[in-house]
Amino acid sequence: xKKVFLLLGLIVGQLSMASSNPKxxxxxxxxxNERIEHEIMFHARNMGFDSEFSIRINFSLNLPKGINxxxxxxxVNGSNQILITVNRRLHRSKKIETIVHELIHAWQFAYQDLxxxxxxxxxxxxxxIDLRKVRYGNRPWEKEAYxxxxxLRKKYDKKHK
Numbered sequence: 001x002k003k004v005f006l007l008l009g010l011i012v013g014q015l016s017m018a019s020s021n022p023k024x025x026x027x028x029x030x031x032x033n034e035r036i037e038h039e040i041m042f043h044a045r046n047m048g049f050d051s052e053f054s055i056r057i058n059f060s061l062n063l064p065k066g067i068n069x070x071x072x073x074x075x076v077n078g079s080n081q082i083l084i085t086v087n088r089r090l091h092r093s094k095k096i097e098t099i100v101h102e103l104i105h106a107w108q109f110a111y112q113d114l115x116x117x118x119x120x121x122x123x124x125x126x127x128x129i130d131l132r133k134v135r136y137g138n139r140p141w142e143k144e145a146y147x148x149x150x151x152l153r154k155k156y157d158k159k160h161k
Contacts, residue, residue: 021045022053027060036096039160043100043152047107053080055106057099059088068094071102073109082106100152104145114141 022044024037044055063070069086084102086095108114115123122129124141136142 020051022049022051022055024055024057027056027058033092036092036099039096039156040099040103042156042160043103046152046155047103049080049082049103049107053082053110055082055084055103058083058085059095060085061088063087069098069102071105071109073106080110082110097149097153100149101145104148105141108141108144 021041024040024044026037040055040057044053049055063085067087068090069084071085072083074081074083082103084099084106086098086102090098105114113125117123117128120131122131122141124139129139131139
């Protein structure tokens, strides 16, 4: 249900924030500046991530070439854990864009629109998809993540500039 409200909120331009803040942390050796932390909290709350979610963001030099970020979602003892890894070499604006994109993937996993079956297969909204047969840019969850990230960033910029 939260997901429907987020999509409708994006369409009509009115988002309803989560009632409490998720726990967001950054790896200690890098951290994040105040603007990154503020914007990520804004997006996380707008996606409905509240105090039941713990979001860990790691800036890393070890991602494969061409990969800007990754996300993982797990439910551990009733707590929703999100781990996002972002290429440390990215410019600040690209880091934020990547984190928002990966938050949307975590959201897709949390609401079970996207489920990893194994190395080669995922389920997207009930449909089994062979990753080897669908190019990255044609994957519907990627299209959704890019589009929602663009809309969310635009809303943040409009509200905070």
